[in-house]
Amino acid sequence: MGSNGSKPLVMILGGGFAGIGAAQGLKHADADVVLVDGHDYHTFQPLIYQVATDLLAPSVVGHPIRDLFHEQPNVAVHQATAEKLDLESRQVQFAEMEPITYDQLVLAMGARVNFFGVEGAQEHAFPMYTLPDAMRIREHVLAKWQASDRDPRLVDDGALNVVIVGGGPTGVESAGAMAELYRANFAKDYPQIPQEKARLILVEGSASLFSMFKPRLQKYAKDALEKRGVEVLLGEVVQSVTPTRVTLKSGTELEAHTLVWGAGLQAHPLAASLGLDLQKGDRIPVGPDLSVAGHPEVFAVGDIAWITDTGTEEVLPQLGSVALQSGEHAGENIARMIEGKKPKPFVYKDKGTMATIGRGAAVVQFHGGRTMTGKKASLAWGAVHLALLAKGEDRAKAVVEWTWAGFTHERSGRITVHTDEE
Numbered sequence: 073m074g075s076n077g078s079k080p081l082v083m084i085l086g087g088g089f090a091g092i093g094a095a096q097g098l099k100h101a102d103a104d105v106v107l108v109d110g111h112d113y114h115t116f117q118p119l120i121y122q123v124a125t126d127l128l129a130p131s132v133v134g135h136p137i138r139d140l141f142h143e144q145p146n147v148a149v150h151q152a153t154a155e156k157l158d159l160e161s162r163q164v165q166f167a168e169m170e171p172i173t174y175d176q177l178v179l180a181m182g183a184r185v186n187f188f189g190v191e192g193a194q195e196h197a198f199p200m201y202t203l204p205d206a207m208r209i210r211e212h213v214l215a216k217w218q219a220s221d222r223d224p225r226l227v228d229d230g231a232l233n234v235v236i237v238g239g240g241p242t243g244v245e246s247a248g249a250m251a252e253l254y255r256a257n258f259a260k261d262y263p264q265i266p267q268e269k270a271r272l273i274l275v276e277g278s279a280s281l282f283s284m285f286k287p288r289l290q291k292y293a294k295d296a297l298e299k300r301g302v303e304v305l306l307g308e309v310v311q312s313v314t315p316t317r318v319t320l321k322s323g324t325e326l327e328a329h330t331l332v333w334g335a336g337l338q339a340h341p342l343a344a345s346l347g348l349d350l351q352k353g354d355r356i357p358v359g360p361d362l363s364v365a366g367h368p369e370v371f372a373v374g375d376i377a378w379i380t381d382t383g384t385e386e387v388l389p390q391l392g393s394v395a396l397q398s399g400e401h402a403g404e405n406i407a408r409m410i411e412g413k414k415p416k417p418f419v420y421k422d423k424g425t426m427a428t429i430g431r432g433a434a435v436v437q438f439h440g441g442r443t444m445t446g447k448k449a450s451l452a453w454g455a456v457h458l459a460l461l462a463k464g465e466d467r468a469k470a471v472v473e474w475t476w477a478g479f480t481h482e483r484s485g486r487i488t489v490h491t492d493e494e
């Protein structure tokens with residue numbers, strides 16, 4: 073497969089924020105845009121912990137990729153997994169379809185969880201990164217409560233305890249959401265099981281949560297979690313994991329049948345196969361126009377890329393808004409190049425860094441250093457994240473589900489449906 077010869081073929085690998093942004097940036101380009109993703113849905117990652125804790129249905133957080141391009145006839149979508157890239161011959165090979173030769177390429181495959189070689193983590197930890205990850209956590213935790221109900225001895229063995237690793241946004245948001253599920257919902261579902269025997273423990277290696285935020289916000293987050301019944305262990309590092317125990321480097325052994333991993337990322341493994349000089353976490357360094365050194369026809373955007381903001385000269389974090397904006401910019405630059413114009417340097421529009429801890433508890437830090445906490449911050453978080461959702465109908469669904477849960481404290485998805493039964 074390849075371009076039909078009359079128009080350049082722009083290949084986008086990945087349909088996350090970055091890939092979707094790139095395709096949208098090419099909306100008016102005279103090109104054949106081919107977007108390939110291993111899944112047939114776009115994942116709204118910032119809300120997957122709400123799927124893991126039953127607040128949102130998977131269909132709010134995963135949206136069919138094809139549906140996003142009904143109004144953009146220059147985009148063709150394929151569900152396939154890129155397995156091999158050759159930047160010299162400009163060819164991509166896939167697991168499930170014929171190779172495609174491109175004229176321009178956008179690398180937007182995101183990142184993978186990094187277990188940092190912790191013993192047993194690969195086999196026994198539950199990463200919080202993809203939609204299937206979130207659904208696995210949800211099913212596993214529900215199963216532990218059902219099993220403990222049938223056999224109360226499991227409670228004393230730590231079946232209901234959850235250790236969450238990582239004091240960044242993923243870990244803190246997961247711990248806060250898990251606390252609301254436990255203390256508000258499971259407390260009523262299983263009144264015979266004392267909540268003190270269902271411990272939630274957040275483990276962070278450094279001396280504070282939320283290293284990217286000001287100390288005031290770090291303290292706010294710790295207090296808010298503790299108020300919700302989460303134990304926060306700072307300066308502790310996980311050394312090994314088994315299905316029922318988590319051992320810390322300090323020697324402490326925690327009885328817990330669930331370890332949620334929210335601690336680190338590594339760029340997609342294909343990045344390391346390209347023969348490029350990579351940055352920390354195997355991220356692909358890009359120039360001001362987001363192209364890869366020595367390959368003006370190849371762009372890297374989102375979590376897979378090491379992007380230096382031309383406005384501040386700072387390396388941008390792996391965030392949804394960075395992915396969406398860098399993707400759009402790369403798409404627009406390719407469109408410019410196709411028209412014979414020069415690409416433009418990328419400048420990130422920072423709307424503030426934010427994270428939510430639970431109902432009415434969130435933190436926001438704006439670029440100039442101003443901070444916000446509590447309900448106001450929660451509303452700001454909601455507004456910024458709703459704007460990132462792919463379509464108006466997803467926004468509506470999320471608002472309805474959040475509002476419903478906000479009024480009723482109800483998480484309606486606490487059921488297990490086995491597809492393998494009669």
Ligand SMILES: Cc1cc2nc3c(=O)[nH]c(=O)nc-3n(C[C@H](O)[C@H](O)[C@H](O)COP(=O)(O)OP(=O)(O)OC[C@H]3O[C@@H](n4cnc5c(N)ncnc54)[C@H](O)[C@@H]3O)c2cc1C
Pocket residue numbers: 085086087088089090091108109110111113114115116117118119120121152153154155180181182183200201202241242340373374375376390391392393394395426427
């Ligand atoms: C739990 C959690 C909470 C977060 N919270 C926030 C937040 O509050 N705010 C914020 O701004 N950011 C947040 N982030 C970060 C944000 O979600 C990421 O920065 C963003 O999703 C990166 O977008 P991306 O398009 O680069 O990668 P991804 O979203 O990971 O998309 C990559 C896509 O590539 C596809 N793909 C991968 N490999 C292949 C292959 N070989 N072939 C074909 N397709 C492939 C994948 O299926 C996927 O669809 C959070 C992340 C997590 C995990």
